[in-house]
Amino acid sequence: MIHYFEGQLGHIFVILSFVSSALAAFAFLKGRHQDEGWSSFGSKVFYVHAISVIGIVGTLFYLIHNHYFEYHYVYSHTSSLLPVHYQISSFWEGQEGSFLLWMFWNAILGVILIKTNKFWKAPVMLIMSLTQVFLASMILGVVIFNVKIGSSPFLLLREVLDAPIFKTDPNFIPEDGNGLNPLLQNYWMVIHPPTLFLGFATTVIPFAYCLGGLMIGKTKEWIRPALPWAQFSALVLGVGILMGAYWAYETLNFGGYWNWDPVENAIYVPWLILIAAIHVMIAYKKSGSALKLSMILSVATFILVLYATFLTRSGILGNSSVHSFTDLGLSGQLLLYLLAFLVLSIVLIAIRWKDIPSTKKEVSTYSREFWIFMGAAVLCFMGFQVLAGTSIPVYNSIADSLGFNLNMAPSTDTYKAYSLPQLVLSIFLAIFSGTGQFFWWKKMDKKKLKDELAFPFMISLGLSALVIVLGKITDPAYLVLLIASVYSIIANAKILLSIARSNFKLAGGSIAHIGIAMMLVGILFSSGYSKILSTNYTSMVWSSEFPDEVNQDNLLLFINEPRQMSEYSMIYKGIRKLTKEVGMVDENLLTTTVNPLKVIRTTNSVKDTLTLYSAENSYFEIEYHTEKGKQFTLFPRVQINETMNMTVYSPDIHRTIGADMYTHVRTFPKPTSEEDWSDPQEIKVTVGSNFFINDYVATLERLEPISQINGTPLDDNDVAVKAVINVQGEYRDYLSEPIFIIKDREFVGRVDDHVNDLAFMISIQNIIPQENAVIFSTRTTQKDWIILEAVKKPWINLLWIGTFLLVLGFTVAIVRRYSEFIKMRDKGVEA
Amino acid sequence: MKTKYIVSIIVIAIAVVIIMLMAGDASSYVTFKEAKELSTKGFKKSIHVVGQLTRSEEGNIVGIEESPDKLSFKFQMVDENGFIQQVYHSNPIPTDFAKSEQVVIIGSYNNENFIAEKILLKCPSKYQEEADLSAGI
Numbered sequence: 007m008i009h010y011f012e013g014q015l016g017h018i019f020v021i022l023s024f025v026s027s028a029l030a031a032f033a034f035l036k037g038r039h040q041d042e043g044w045s046s047f048g049s050k051v052f053y054v055h056a057i058s059v060i061g062i063v064g065t066l067f068y069l070i071h072n073h074y075f076e077y078h079y080v081y082s083h084t085s086s087l088l089p090v091h092y093q094i095s096s097f098w099e100g101q102e103g104s105f106l107l108w109m110f111w112n113a114i115l116g117v118i119l120i121k122t123n124k125f126w127k128a129p130v131m132l133i134m135s136l137t138q139v140f141l142a143s144m145i146l147g148v149v150i151f152n153v154k155i156g157s158s159p160f161l162l163l164r165e166v167l168d169a170p171i172f173k174t175d176p177n178f179i180p181e182d183g184n185g186l187n188p189l190l191q192n193y194w195m196v197i198h199p200p201t202l203f204l205g206f207a208t209t210v211i212p213f214a215y216c217l218g219g220l221m222i223g224k225t226k227e228w229i230r231p232a233l234p235w236a237q238f239s240a241l242v243l244g245v246g247i248l249m250g251a252y253w254a255y256e257t258l259n260f261g262g263y264w265n266w267d268p269v270e271n272a273i274y275v276p277w278l279i280l281i282a283a284i285h286v287m288i289a290y291k292k293s294g295s296a297l298k299l300s301m302i303l304s305v306a307t308f309i310l311v312l313y314a315t316f317l318t319r320s321g322i323l324g325n326s327s328v329h330s331f332t333d334l335g336l337s338g339q340l341l342l343y344l345l346a347f348l349v350l351s352i353v354l355i356a357i358r359w360k361d362i363p364s365t366k367k368e369v370s371t372y373s374r375e376f377w378i379f380m381g382a383a384v385l386c387f388m389g390f391q392v393l394a395g396t397s398i399p400v401y402n403s404i405a406d407s408l409g410f411n412l413n414m415a416p417s418t419d420t421y422k423a424y425s426l427p428q429l430v431l432s433i434f435l436a437i438f439s440g441t442g443q444f445f446w447w448k449k450m451d452k453k454k455l456k457d458e459l460a461f462p463f464m465i466s467l468g469l470s471a472l473v474i475v476l477g478k479i480t481d482p483a484y485l486v487l488l489i490a491s492v493y494s495i496i497a498n499a500k501i502l503l504s505i506a507r508s509n510f511k512l513a514g515g516s517i518a519h520i521g522i523a524m525m526l527v528g529i530l531f532s533s534g535y536s537k538i539l540s541t542n543y544t545s546m547v548w549s550s551e552f553p554d555e556v557n558q559d560n561l562l563l564f565i566n567e568p569r570q571m572s573e574y575s576m577i578y579k580g581i582r583k584l585t586k587e588v589g590m591v592d593e594n595l596l597t598t599t600v601n602p603l604k605v606i607r608t609t610n611s612v613k614d615t616l617t618l619y620s621a622e623n624s625y626f627e628i629e630y631h632t633e634k635g636k637q638f639t640l641f642p643r644v645q646i647n648e649t650m651n652m653t654v655y656s657p658d659i660h661r662t663i664g665a666d667m668y669t670h671v672r673t674f675p676k677p678t679s680e681e682d683w684s685d686p687q688e689i690k691v692t693v694g695s696n697f698f699i700n701d702y703v704a705t706l707e708r709l710e711p712i713s714q715i716n717g718t719p720l721d722d723n724d725v726a727v728k729a730v731i732n733v734q735g736e737y738r739d740y741l742s743e744p745i746f747i748i749k750d751r752e753f754v755g756r757v758d759d760h761v762n763d764l765a766f767m768i769s770i771q772n773i774i775p776q777e778n779a780v781i782f783s784t785r786t787t788q789k790d791w792i793i794l795e796a797v798k799k800p801w802i803n804l805l806w807i808g809t810f811l812l813v814l815g816f817t818v819a820i821v822r823r824y825s826e827f828i829k830m831r832d833k834g835v836e837a
Numbered sequence: 838m839k840t841k842y843i844v845s846i847i848v849i850a851i852a853v854v855i856i857m858l859m860a861g862d863a864s865s866y867v868t869f870k871e872a873k874e875l876s877t878k879g880f881k882k883s884i885h886v887v888g889q890l891t892r893s894e895e896g897n898i899v900g901i902e903e904s905p906d907k908l909s910f911k912f913q914m915v916d917e918n919g920f921i922q923q924v925y926h927s928n929p930i931p932t933d934f935a936k937s938e939q940v941v942i943i944g945s946y947n948n949e950n951f952i953a954e955k956i957l958l959k960c961p962s963k964y965q966e967e968a969d970l971s972a973g974i
Binding site: 383387390391394395398413414415416417418419422423427559560562651652653655672673791793 | 848851852855856858859862863864865866867882883884885906907908928929930931932933936943944954955
């Protein structure tokens with residue numbers, strides 16, 4: 007039975023959220039000049055809006071949780087076996103759900119803003135409500151004059167799919183859904199998207215304060231309440247980005263944490279600009295300069311977030327990204343969203359341009375502003391550099407619409423296109439963030455500067471020299487970046503020590519700067535000096551037509567055959583399954599049951615039932631040995647999702663303080679693939695004697711009459727015998743038991759036995775009782791194998807430690823700026 | 838006011854440098870014929886070629902040949918103009934390679950052969966709406 011009511015309820019909530027946000031925007035527009043009547047009406051309407059957004063989320067979750075597969079969203083993104091935490095993740099697999107997540111955060115933030123800031127309520131909430139109008143329109147799902155507005159998550163499957171089955175049976179409901187993309191079935195994917203979207207959502211707040219201030223003529227007062235929010239936004243967005251990087255490192259198989267994928271870039275750029283905006287805002291608060299720049303950068307941050315949304319969701323990236331959503335035909339609407347806010351900001355800034363106070367005095371190189379501006383400029387260049395390259399598909403589209411073919415493709419070398427320019431600019435970033443701190447806290451002149459800088463400069467040169475020698479760094483760009491980063495760490499640490507003693511509240515900046523500099527060093531080593539251990543020196547050039555210098559970074563491992571790779575000898579031990587009861591279990595010992603998560607393990611004829619964490623996941627057991635013996639074992643993973651027809655490999659990482667050993671499997675023989683068996687070979691063996699199967703020593707222990715085969719008892723007229731064969735593998739013995747049956751005293755039957763690890767199959771061809779011998783027929787195949795890539799990433803932990811320091815620094819800074827705002831608000835100096 | 842102008846000029850200069858570097862670094866989409874011409878002219882930069890794997894009359898994919906150690910493979914690709922080219926790639930055959938609808942190879946010619954450094958696959962969308970629903974029944 008189709009559940010119509012729930013979907014209709016959801017749709018009513020969608021319409022209500024759209025109408026209420028539009029009405030709230032109107033009320034706040036009317037009430038922007040401290041008109042209490044209009045603005046408290048607006049607040050009430052916004053509460054209605056927030057409740058209806060929660061209603062949409064609740065209804066959609068109800069549909070997913072109860073597996074109503076008659077709904078397209080539920081069918082496309084979930085399945086009945088999905089645990090609750092992944093049911094939540096299914097919200098961000100689809101575009102509609104992720105718009106919903108964004109709206110949800112905006113609604114919560116809106117309520118917080120209404121509650122905390124009375125003076126700014128109307129103008130700020132006007133902008134917040136306007137963004138909600140656009141977001142709600144994305145999931146509206148109505149058609150007006152043949153124009154589709156938004157894509158509703160509450161459509162029935164039959165309204166979306168034109169499948170023939172609906173013609174014969176309109177009430178048809180599939181029994182199960184498509185399931186969640188295996189890449190999203192990961193704990194980081196439960197937490198990373200909501201964090202990132204909270205970051206997205208918060209960028210609107212400084213933007214809203216800025217535009218609100220322009221609207222009501224408070225062109226400079228908006229900075230104080232906006233600053234803590236800008237810092238919060240930068241913190242959340244930064245954490246969200248790094249969570250994504252960590253997820254990619256741990257789960258994806260491209261071998262690192264950052265890939266310069268257009269979607270990564272699209273969110274990295276606004277983050278850089280936001281950091282620049284925060285610095286310029288702080289400079290304004292201290293000295294009253296650069297108000298206009300604060301405005302432009304705050305606005306640019308939000309506009310770039312909208313641009314990122316447009317890039318990832320309009321389908322314009324086409325094939326160039328792994329992240330991009332399926333195109334829902336919303337590109338026009340997305341473009342409108344972007345242009346509307348762009349035009350609104352330009353118009354508002356242009357109108358007020360003359361009224362925005364600006365300083366006429368020259369900025370000297372010994373002033374603190376000079377260093378802040380330099381830092382902000384570098385951040386902006388870094389953002390611009392990435393933006394210019396990422397927008398290549400956009401240039402093509404624009405050229406197409408103007409009628410000529412630009413035919414530009416993204417650069418094929420991401421190191422040259424992004425890593426190197428970003429590295430060069432980071433050098434300046436590290437220098438400015440180190441030096442700028444001295445100017446910030448002390449009044450500087452030529453002599454004093456020398457005194458202050460001499461010590462950190464000498465220390466960092468000495469330290470860097472040590473690292474350069476020990477780390478064998480020869481690349482000039484890396485060399486300079488390392489010195490600059492170490493200098494930034496030392497210089498900021500010096501400042502930190504002197505200010506933390508007097509007031510820890512002020513230490514946010516220097517802590518965050520140390521964090522960034524440590525991240526730079528971590529990135530420099532883990533990426534610049536990552537070493538592929540599996541590089542194939544031994545392999546012959548297979549095809550003479552091709553050049554020898556083609557790198558082969560992968561290693562082929564046959565089961566139980568050790569191979570030397572760098573200082574390690576590696577052994578692939580076979581495929582394992584992860585069980586709740588006993589951890590990793592050899593797949594060959596397991597048989598499946600009706601329940602996909604329950605398996606039966608047979609060890610020495612003892613059977614017990616085990617529970618799998620996931621039926622889709624298999625693990626490759628790989629041991630690493632050195633001369634000193636076994637060092638560690640890694641279990642890289644493969645996840646095979648048959649409904650989605652996807653095979654996903656994930657790495658496993660051995661972590662030490664100094665380096666990560668990162669191993670991932672590139673490919674392995676698919677369980678479903680046909681094996682090529684050799685022609686059968688016959689061999690006569692007497693009981694108790696040894697023989698060879700596929701070069702392994704085997705012993706025919708005995709022949710044993712049996713009364714049942716696989717649990718089915720034999721008839722009275724049937725006779726069956728099994729041969730008990732012990733085979734000595736490389737690391738353990740295997741038991742093989744082929745069976746020979748004589749049915750009704752005349753028909754011969756054979757049950758062969760397959761020893762997977764040793765790649766052979768054996769059957770009893772005949773039994774010769776007079777000689778106490780058996781004629782076996784054996785066939786062999788290729789042994790199981792994997793192809794893997796192993797990479798050593800030195801000092802990657804500095805990146806993660808730096809991240810924590812960055813978070814800590816931001817938190818300290820937010821506390822400081824927010825308490826400032828609260829103090830002034832309670833004094834009543836808002837305006 | 839004077840510093841303002843100097844700063845503006847520097848900013849614009851850096852921006853222009855960034856744009857020029859980007860444009861110089863950008864690759865392009867070409868056919869095999871154009872790629873060959875570029876290569877004979879001594880242009881060694883990697884380019885993008887869009888095409889499909891070759892298929893037999895029955896629609897099966899043909900022409901994929903794996904090296905004995907499985908670490909590299911060659912295949913035949915037909916570009917938009919119907920030109921068939923042997924392509925070599927020094928990585929294991931990607932998962933779902935044979936299922937791809939469209940292949941984008943990034944690389945360059947080496948004499949008569951095309952060496953692909955990277956292969957991008959466009960596989961039938963996992964959300965493909967025409968998909969038969971029998972999978973879920």
